[in-house]
Amino acid sequence: MSEQWVTARIKQKGDSKCIPWRNLRDLIMVHPDVKKRADIFALSIYGLVVFPKALGHVDEAVSDLxxxxxxxxxxxSAILAETFRSLNACRRAGEGRFIGCAQLLLVWFHSHFWKVEKVSYRVFSENYSPLKELVATPRRDDITKEKWMAILQNLHKDDVEWRASWTVPDEILYRCGDFDWVPLLGIWGAVGYTPLLVLRHYGSR
Structure with a gap:
């Protein structure tokens, strides 16, 4: 995409400058270079699914990443940062819309909120992927919004597994300079992440 092409189509959506998805879709259909078509499609997935900001638009910050x-x-790290930033903003306000990849958040929910029998040795296989496992799992379409609210409001400590079953113990980065936290840089800001607290949730010393 040329700078002139972007300048002619960029829109202001709230505090963001975005390219409408329909313009990217039209470009995918007519671009002569097949590889660049695939690149534009992948950019669209990043902007619409992984880093959504404005409905039906791709934020220019996504194109930079x-x-x-x-x-x-x-x-x-950017996905983690934006997930934490959005969840913290909703928690502080007591309301709001989660701005992030809802599909990845759903994977986290299913990985941590239900204790089910899993074949533990599979996590050591080179071909193991928690995302592929979730895709292969039959979907639960019977959980309504009200049921989700009831599930989350009635969670007890023992209902949550703080470490996903597929997490293999390894070295953990827990300091940045003299600070006992790690700054995660997102595309719209930064958030401090404290792995030592996470380790405490794991029950580690």
């Missing part, structure tokens, strides 16, 4: 993926930059 996407541009760096070819250079080996991992999006994982």
């Amino acid at each position: 996407f541009d760096r993926l070819d250079k080996g930059v991992t999006p994982v």
